Amino acid sequence: xxxxxxxxxxxxxxxxxxxxxxxxxxxxxxxxxxxxxxxxxxxxxxxxxxxxxxxxxxxxxxxxxxxxxxxxxxxxxxxxxxxxxxxxxxxxxxxxxxxxxxxxxxxxxxxxxxxxxxxxxxxxxxxxxxxxxxxxxxxxxxxxxxxxxxxxxxxxxxxxxxxxxxxxxxxxxxxxxxxxxxxxxxxxxxxxxxxxxxxxxxxxxxxxxxxxxxxxxxxxxxxxxxxxxxxxxxxxxxxxxxxxxxxxxxxxxxxxxxxxxxxxxxxxxxxxxxxxxxxxxxxxxxxxxxxxxxxxxxxxxxxxxxxxxxxxxxxxxxxxxxxxxxxxxxxxxxx
Amino acid sequence: xxxxxxxxxxxxxxxxxxxxxxxxxxxxxxxxxxxxxxxxxxxxxxxxxxxxxxxxxxxxxxxxxxxxxxxxxxxxxxxxxxxxxxxxxxxxxxxxxxxxxxxxxxxxxxxxxxxxxxxxxxxxxxxxxxxxxxxxxxxxxxxxxxxxxxxxxxxxxxxxxxxxxxxxxxxxxxxxxxxxxxxxxxxxxxxxxxxxxxxxxxxxxxxxxxxxxxxxxxxxxxxxxxxxxxxxxxxxxxxxxxxxxxxxxxxxxxxxxxxxxxxxxxxxxxxxxxxxxxxxxxxxxxxxxxxxxxxxxxxxxxxxxxxxxxxxxxxxxxxxxxxxxxxxxxxxxxxxxxxxxxxxx
Numbered sequence: 313x314x315x316x317x318x319x320x321x322x323x324x325x326x327x328x329x330x331x332x333x334x335x336x337x338x339x340x341x342x343x344x345x346x347x348x349x350x351x352x353x354x355x356x357x358x359x360x361x362x363x364x365x366x367x368x369x370x371x372x373x374x375x376x377x378x379x380x381x382x383x384x385x386x387x388x389x390x391x392x393x394x395x396x397x398x399x400x401x402x403x404x405x406x407x408x409x410x411x412x413x414x415x416x417x418x419x420x421x422x423x424x425x426x427x428x429x430x431x432x433x434x435x436x437x438x439x440x441x442x443x444x445x446x447x448x449x450x451x452x453x454x455x456x457x458x459x460x461x462x463x464x465x466x467x468x469x470x471x472x473x474x475x476x477x478x479x480x481x482x483x484x485x486x487x488x489x490x491x492x493x494x495x496x497x498x499x500x501x502x503x504x505x506x507x508x509x510x511x512x513x514x515x516x517x518x519x520x521x522x523x524x525x526x527x528x529x530x531x532x533x534x535x536x537x538x539x540x541x542x543x544x545x546x547x548x549x550x551x552x553x554x555x556x557x558x559x560x561x562x563x564x565x566x567x568x569x570x571x572x573x574x575x576x577x578x579x580x581x582x583x584x585x586x587x588x589x590x591x592x593x594x595x596x597x598x599x600x601x602x603x604x605x606x607x608x609x610x611x612x613x614x615x616x617x618x619x620x621x622x623x624x625x626x627x628x629x630x631x632x633x634x635x636x637x638x639x640x641x642x643x644x645x646x647x
Numbered sequence: 648x649x650x651x652x653x654x655x656x657x658x659x660x661x662x663x664x665x666x667x668x669x670x671x672x673x674x675x676x677x678x679x680x681x682x683x684x685x686x687x688x689x690x691x692x693x694x695x696x697x698x699x700x701x702x703x704x705x706x707x708x709x710x711x712x713x714x715x716x717x718x719x720x721x722x723x724x725x726x727x728x729x730x731x732x733x734x735x736x737x738x739x740x741x742x743x744x745x746x747x748x749x750x751x752x753x754x755x756x757x758x759x760x761x762x763x764x765x766x767x768x769x770x771x772x773x774x775x776x777x778x779x780x781x782x783x784x785x786x787x788x789x790x791x792x793x794x795x796x797x798x799x800x801x802x803x804x805x806x807x808x809x810x811x812x813x814x815x816x817x818x819x820x821x822x823x824x825x826x827x828x829x830x831x832x833x834x835x836x837x838x839x840x841x842x843x844x845x846x847x848x849x850x851x852x853x854x855x856x857x858x859x860x861x862x863x864x865x866x867x868x869x870x871x872x873x874x875x876x877x878x879x880x881x882x883x884x885x886x887x888x889x890x891x892x893x894x895x896x897x898x899x900x901x902x903x904x905x906x907x908x909x910x911x912x913x914x915x916x917x918x919x920x921x922x923x924x925x926x927x928x929x930x931x932x933x934x935x936x937x938x939x940x941x942x943x944x945x946x947x948x949x950x951x952x953x954x955x956x957x958x959x960x961x962x963x964x965x966x967x968x969x970x971x972x973x974x975x976x977x978x979x980x981x982x983x984x985x986x987x988x989x990x991x992x
Contacts, residue, residue, distance in 0.1 A: 324651070348656065352687065
């Protein structure tokens, strides 16, 4: 079968949508299908009707027997045999209501879901958001474990990084709050940010925040890490900061942490992220508005390495227990 | 710097343009910039769709990138304030093919409107670019003639030239490249009817459309040359394809009005193989010269057969022309280290 795996993306970004697209492509090819992975650019927050129309106008019907569409507005692409696998919908990052765009996009969303052969969500939280937005509740199909590309073994010198932020950072990634919390934590707490950022100003802000802290508390790399570099950092870390409110970014981060045997520290305001962990057992949920609570969580990770290790192990086991790609393909393509 | 390479995608087709885009991204990253390619599906039929395709590109939005490098129609129409064009080709149905009466647009009542829209969109988009480059002189000529814009020619480099050190001068002519109508492998199979020397033709490359390989094999069967023609339509690993090139007696590459020198030409020259091409093969004639780098003959089976016979009956000539082809190619010194800074300037 000729299958197109379509997702929207910001150029040079990362996130669950890219992980799923890659994973689907590999799994489908392994099952003998011909596959094209199609990443269509999107910029949320402006000209959304125009962009939505563009997604609908791109011709896919002749060249593909089936389309699997992921991140909105890829769900709007037109094809007679379309399967949707959606993360949470945040209303396209804010739509100006005055020109009727919000209503028209909501109608387009519902139409797209009705036109699809099958509709899945990546989490219960995402399914509920889609129910609220489009009036249809997708089935839940959790993403399989990502390829274990990261080294799970601890570094020989022990895990000296209390929490690693693998980036990339956006304004809502919680780094400002974590930096504020570092003023309250025990002196041995170290946070390492290594992910780069789409916006250079975010990097400058982090650099300024790092500069006012005692040396060594907030380690800061401007460049995005290569896979071996990230693996080395993971091997030194006790936990991974996955604080994005956007579940597409947060879930990818949580699953990568679990694949490396590390617990994730997640944003309590991201329901999909909270759904993915068992608080205190496979990860930690923190309220970003409570600096003292963030500091307390970091302090406990620093003081109780065995607790951190046990959570990481439990996270890895939970991830391994999740259905694999064969189950995903059965759900999407099965009779 | 964050760089996005924008390319058009014809699903399940992989050829020189796709290889160029991949190699470009690889070399941008090697130069220390963050880079990736987005390939946007393109369907050119029916002709009325072209307007939607162009408008869709204009309606897409980009964020978080400092530089866009556009390669092919219509993906290069996506707006960005810092766009550089390295043009592989425009939609030629609206340009030279229209003028020569070969354009499919001529069959449509709205053809003139569509042609005008394509030209206007191209001119507007190109005029707003920071810089204009093309991969071959014929592409730059069309840009000057139809859009009134000057562009610098920047040939695409051969990636991994070390894979093509040359080797034996074996008993076959290699016709590599995508199996597509404009590559005219059929012409070479027809030529084999007239070839007298005991030489084989090996056609190797993935087919754009299902059934192409069987059609070519059927043609060889019908013409009674199946025992001397091999059609391998697999997507061959690069090392296997390089091995075929390194050990061929010579290469034959006879596309119709190609827009570039072409990877096949460059690989053959690097491997010190004489190249048989046609007088209407387009961009590769910027490099190839009749009697110097091989033979450039009219697109006629008898003429092609004569060229093949000359090389097959005189291996020393094949070797000498091949070595000259390598010298001519290497003298061009086409390389990424001079291209990347221009695209990022």
